[in-house]
Amino acid sequence: MRRKHHARVGYIRVSSADQNTARQLDGVELDRVFTDKASGKDTQRPQLQAALDWLREGDTLVVHSMDRLARDVRDLLDLVGSLTGRGITVEFLHPSMVFTGDDSPMNRLMLSVLGAVGEFERALI
Numbered sequence: 001m002r003r004k005h006h007a008r009v010g011y012i013r014v015s016s017a018d019q020n021t022a023r024q025l026d027g028v029e030l031d032r033v034f035t036d037k038a039s040g041k042d043t044q045r046p047q048l049q050a051a052l053d054w055l056r057e058g059d060t061l062v063v064h065s066m067d068r069l070a071r072d073v074r075d076l077l078d079l080v081g082s083l084t085g086r087g088i089t090v091e092f093l094h095p096s097m098v099f100t101g102d103d104s105p106m107n108r109l110m111l112s113v114l115g116a117v118g119e120f121e122r123a124l125i
Contacts (some may be wrong), residue, residue: 006058007031024064057087073115
């Protein structure tokens with residue numbers, strides 16, 4: 001069945017079952033939300049895979065922050081590149097950044113740098 005409009009789809013990941021998922025995308029208008037309760041290092045994120053399968057060209061994937069979407073910088077770049085290559089916009093709320101596939105070299109550099117900073121911070125914890 002074809003959808004009649006472009007969807008805004010939220011993806012939430014929390015690291016344990018008792019963490020509150022509501023605040024990650026609180027107040028954001030979304031058509032559908034997918035939620036995983038899994039470690040960021042976990043490659044088994046079934047709801048992320050379900051979201052990736054559900055998204056269509058013209059849709060927007062909304063995620064609280066880069067570390068909620070990806071395990072590391074390579075994963076982040078691969079996911080964002082794959083999505084934007086399919087015509088899907090990726091929007092991060094913190095920091096506020098949007099990737100569409102026709103991003104400037106500076107935008108791609110910022111994605112790499114911010115992803116690397118998050119990866120480094122997790123390694124220190």
